[in-house]
Amino acid sequence: xxxxxxxxxxxxxxxxxxxxxxxxxxxxxxxxxxxxxxxxxxxxxxxxxxxxxxxxxxxxxxxxxxxxxxxxxxxxxxxxxxxxxxxxxxxxxxxxxxxxxxxxxxxxxxxxxxxxxxxxxxxxxxxxxxxxxxxxxxxxxxxxxxxx
Amino acid sequence: xxxxxxxxxxxxxxxxxxxxxxxxxxxxxxxxxxxxxxxxxxxxxxxxxxxxxxxxxxxxxxxxxxxxxxxxxxxxxxxxxxxxxxxxxxxxxxxxxxxxxxxxxxxxxxxxxxxxxxxxxxxxxxxxxxxxxxxxxxxxxxxxxxxxxxxxxxxxxxxxxxxxxxx
Numbered sequence: 561x562x563x564x565x566x567x568x569x570x571x572x573x574x575x576x577x578x579x580x581x582x583x584x585x586x587x588x589x590x591x592x593x594x595x596x597x598x599x600x601x602x603x604x605x606x607x608x609x610x611x612x613x614x615x616x617x618x619x620x621x622x623x624x625x626x627x628x629x630x631x632x633x634x635x636x637x638x639x640x641x642x643x644x645x646x647x648x649x650x651x652x653x654x655x656x657x658x659x660x661x662x663x664x665x666x667x668x669x670x671x672x673x674x675x676x677x678x679x680x681x682x683x684x685x686x687x688x689x690x691x692x693x694x695x696x697x698x699x700x701x702x703x704x705x706x707x708x
Numbered sequence: 709x710x711x712x713x714x715x716x717x718x719x720x721x722x723x724x725x726x727x728x729x730x731x732x733x734x735x736x737x738x739x740x741x742x743x744x745x746x747x748x749x750x751x752x753x754x755x756x757x758x759x760x761x762x763x764x765x766x767x768x769x770x771x772x773x774x775x776x777x778x779x780x781x782x783x784x785x786x787x788x789x790x791x792x793x794x795x796x797x798x799x800x801x802x803x804x805x806x807x808x809x810x811x812x813x814x815x816x817x818x819x820x821x822x823x824x825x826x827x828x829x830x831x832x833x834x835x836x837x838x839x840x841x842x843x844x845x846x847x848x849x850x851x852x853x854x855x856x857x858x859x860x861x862x863x864x865x866x867x868x869x870x871x872x873x874x875x
């Protein structure tokens with residue numbers, strides 16, 4: 561009887577050992593950078609950013625939000641990516657740390673090779689940081705940074 | 709007994725019920741053929757009796773049983789698993805070590821599965837850890853938690869209007 565229960569204990573352990581790596585492998589996340597042009601023109605929100613439109617309208621005074629481009633970056637600790645914002649401005653985004661659903665990022669905005677902003681922040685469980693202000697010929701840039 | 713002109717085949721054909729009319733017409737006057745017919749019928753009875761007895765006495769052959777005897781022994785899944793693990797329990801020390809290892813592994817994976825991630829108070833949100841700007845004015849906004857229970861944060865880079873359209 562005792563030997564039988566020990567057998568079952570060992571079998572359950574083996575099942576745990578072989579099933580858990582698969583479960584962790586499914587937990588893939590990526591960084592989503594949406595670059596939006598906001599303006600005071602005709603009230604209009606791009607259909608592709610409807611899921612954050614409530615947040616945008618709640619925070620900012622603009623009436624129109626047009627998605628310029630979306631960058632999907634793989635979440636890899638230590639990786640750095642450069643995204644062009646305007647003719648003179650670029651954004652460098654580095655993944656500093658990934659711990660469970662918490663992702664720590666370093667973002668630098670560079671204007672004509674001069675850094676004008678350095679910030680580190682932690683996104684957790686699908687949170688979004690809005691970085692805005694750079695002017696465009698037709699409005700203002702808002703960059704939505706989220707991990708999904 | 710006078711030998712008849714009809715052959716033995718003709719006699720056998722008659723016994724089987726297909727004798728020719730010529731053969732049937734000559735039978736009342738032919739003692740040879742009548743005797744042969746009686747002989748053949750008697751032989752036939754003897755043979756039938758022999759084969760019937762032989763069939764009754766012979767043991768029934770179960771072909772599937774013969775095939776099954778040649779097949780490798782089939783094992784249930786339970787027996788297969790038991791055969792794999794049983795040697796591990798042959799020695800008492802190994803048995804206790806296996807039990808200890810199993811218990812530790814279960815505790816470890818249960819902890820991994822059921823322990824919530826750290827800092828759950830900032831779940832579904834964003835927390836700014838550090839911000840620095842020497843070349844531009846930067847404003848940080850904290851709109852708080854919205855109706856979707858999401859905590860967002862905003863960093864706004866102030867630009868003067870003179871750079872509008874040329875940035």
